[in-house]
Amino acid sequence: xxxxxxxxxxxxxxxxxxxxxxxxxxxxxxxxxxxxxxxxxxxxxxxxxxxxxxxxxxxxxxxxxxxxxxxxxxxxxxxxxxxxxxxxxxxxxxxxxxxxxxxxxxxxxxxxxx
Amino acid sequence: xxxxxxxxxxxxxxxxxxxxxxxxxxxxxxxxxxxxxxxxxxxxxxxxxxxxxxxxxxxxxxxxxxxxxxxxxxxxxxxxxxxxxxxxxxxxxxxxxxxxxxxxxxxxxx
Numbered sequence: 001x002x003x004x005x006x007x008x009x010x011x012x013x014x015x016x017x018x019x020x021x022x023x024x025x026x027x028x029x030x031x032x033x034x035x036x037x038x039x040x041x042x043x044x045x046x047x048x049x050x051x052x053x054x055x056x057x058x059x060x061x062x063x064x065x066x067x068x069x070x071x072x073x074x075x076x077x078x079x080x081x082x083x084x085x086x087x088x089x090x091x092x093x094x095x096x097x098x099x100x101x102x103x104x105x106x107x108x109x110x111x112x113x114x
Numbered sequence: 115x116x117x118x119x120x121x122x123x124x125x126x127x128x129x130x131x132x133x134x135x136x137x138x139x140x141x142x143x144x145x146x147x148x149x150x151x152x153x154x155x156x157x158x159x160x161x162x163x164x165x166x167x168x169x170x171x172x173x174x175x176x177x178x179x180x181x182x183x184x185x186x187x188x189x190x191x192x193x194x195x196x197x198x199x200x201x202x203x204x205x206x207x208x209x210x211x212x213x214x215x216x217x218x219x220x221x222x223x224x
Contacts, residue, residue, distance in 0.1 A: 004157075033211060042201075043158065045211035056210050091157050101148055101205040103212060105157030 002027065004094050004106035005074075012112045019079040019086070021109045025094030032075040033103060034067060037089040049075060082113045118202050123219040126196075132189040134218050136202030139183040145206045147178060149187050150214070151198040158201070158214070161187065192222045 005024040013019050025032050030051055035043040036059075048056040049069040060067070064082075069075040079086055089110050093103035119137040126132040138147065148163040162169055162176045164185070169176045175188040189196055201217040 035212075035214075042216055043152075043212075043214040045213070048210050059211070093157070100210055101146065101163065101207070101212070102160050103158075105159065108155075108157050 004092055004104050006090075006092050006106035006109050008109060009107060010110045010112070012114065013082045014114050015083055016081050019082050019111055019113075021077040021079075021090050021092075021111070023075040023077070023092030023094075023106060025075070025092075026104055029094035029096050029104070031095045031097065031100060032069050033093045033095070034075075034077050035091045035093065037091065037108075039088070043091060046077075079111075082111075084113045087111055087113045118204065118215055120200075120202055120215065120218045122216065123221070125221050125223055126189075126192045128194060128222050128224050129191055132192040132196065132220055132222070134187040134189075134200050134202075134220065135184065136187070137184045138202065138204050141182055141204050142206065144208075145204040147176070147182075147185050148203045148205050148212070149174070149176065149200065150203060150212070151196075151200045152217075153195075153198040161200075163205075192220075194222050194224065196220065197222045 007022050032049045034046040037043045045059040047060050047067045064080045066078045089108045091108045093105045095103045146163050146165050149161040150158045152158045162174050164176045164178050178185045199217040199219050201214050
């Protein structure tokens with residue numbers, strides 16, 4: 001059973017460009033979570049999604065960030081007009097419908113904004 | 115969610131037991147204690163969780179005090195691959211995300 005997959009693993013963008021991060025949850029998992037880890041800091045929750053629904057986006061910055069989890073395909077975290085402060089590791093996790101507390105994390109996407 | 119206090123860092127000799135404490139004195143009655151770890155440059159990994167009874171699995175043991183105000187994660191025979199940051203996370207089923215504090219940086223020494 002493949003684990004949570006994220007791609008790309010590394011992404012370099014120039015200021016003002018768009019970044020798209022993808023996450024494929026584990027088979028059978030319908031809940032997806034995105035976390036951000038700034039350099040030398042702990043993980044911070046960003047958003048929690050179920051298929052076609054955003055359940056909790058309390059950790060998302062108010063501007064430039066958006067997330068979706070369509071009926072078909074991976075979850076996407078989109079960052080528009082990136083700035084240097086967006087440079088971080090972005091981790092996706094998934095969980096089964098029950099037991100959200102046990103989350104399975106992907107390897108992360110390292111975003112570097114030049 | 116309950117606040118937690120963990121040592122910033124700990125060392126452990128390879129092959130010895132690593133005991134990682136966590137203080138969660140404000141934990142509520144319906145909050146479980148979850149432990150995750152993050153090995154350098156990897157995503158966090160679930161280790162174990164418990165409510166009030168001690169728990170054991172293939173990775174670790176979890177000892178929760180009777181008053182539930184603190185717990186200890188035990189890695190019985192630490193290996194170099196156990197070097198990581200360990201996070202103690204009280205979880206209420208009514209919430210829907212994990213709060214990662216600063217954790218304990220465990221270094222296993224050869």
